[in-house]
Amino acid sequence: MAASIGGGARRGTYSIVARDPASGELGVAVQSHWFGVGAVVAWARRGVGAVATQSVAEVAHGPNALDALQRGLSAEEAAAEVLRADALARYRQLGVVDADGRAVSYTGSDCIPHAGEAGGEGFACQANMMAGERVPGAMAAAYEAHDGDLAERLLAALDAAEAAGGDVRGRQSAALIVVPAAGEPWRTRFDVRVEDHAAPLVELRRLVRFARAYEMAGQADELSAQGEHAEATRLYLAAAELAPEADELTFWAGLGVAAGDLDAGVELVRRAAAVKPAWLTLLGRLSHEMAPTAEAVRAAIRAAVDERA
DSSP states (O other): OOOOOGGGGGOOEEEEEEEOTTTOOEEEEEEESSTTHHHHHEEEETTTEEEEEESSOOTTHHHHHHHHHHTTOOHHHHHHHHHHTOTTGGGOEEEEEETTOOEEEEEOTTSOSSOEEEEETTEEEEEESBSSTTHHHHHHHHHHHOOSOHHHHHHHHHHHHHHTTOBTTOOOEEEEEEEOSSSOTTOOSEEEEEOSOSSHHHHHHHHHHHHHHHHHHHHHHHHHHTTOHHHHHHHHHHHHHHSTTOHHHHHHHHHHHTTTOHHHHHHHHHHHHHHOTHHHHHHTTOOTTTOTTHHHHHHHHHHHHHHHO
């Protein structure tokens, strides 16, 4: 019986896979007019590689290509292995980068136009069902020209794709994954998805900004536990400033800051409570083990209330 492409033929996507030579981080970013594109296209594994599988996507090509990389195959060899037995390879598009920065794109002969690819040292861009032919080249140029860490450069490539015309159907979902060069296999630095949104790239940038803020707060927690209160305070304040609309982050940052600067910590807790008074309710429930500064912050807030009374 002949293989069937089914409803998958409707999937058009642009994506980029890359390895950052400075940090060794690996990542993939994607945007499409298709619900929840990240779960289909974007795959990455710490210290192994990153894969984008799209255009009538065979989802299994993502984890299977990563497995091939982990066995020691190069990006080109891994892509060839998963496509070799694929009866629908002519409809597929694949981008693969390995931990050594070798990157490759594959575009099947029957991918829906405009379809194409572009790449350079350590990265590969691929696009199908685009409004025009310029999308892959625009992505590559933006990635190479842009400063910043890997996540920022991946976002720049997506923005360039959209500026060059993007998906002929418009936009709906986007995703970005960045994994570190070393550490436990399950670790990611960023794993952010926009499943359904009128402006998915705008929303993706907002979520990455939040992820960066929470990353700073996590680093500050570790420093505070080690008694490095001055540096922890700097990071807590930077996190709260990066995502000022995140009242939960502001609240916990306040409790962290209070270990080194009680007044500054109380101000942050008050700022969170001004948005959502329930934070003061939670403050009253926190044990010393959960939040060592909670009692001092509670006492400072009570004292201020008594003074005004």
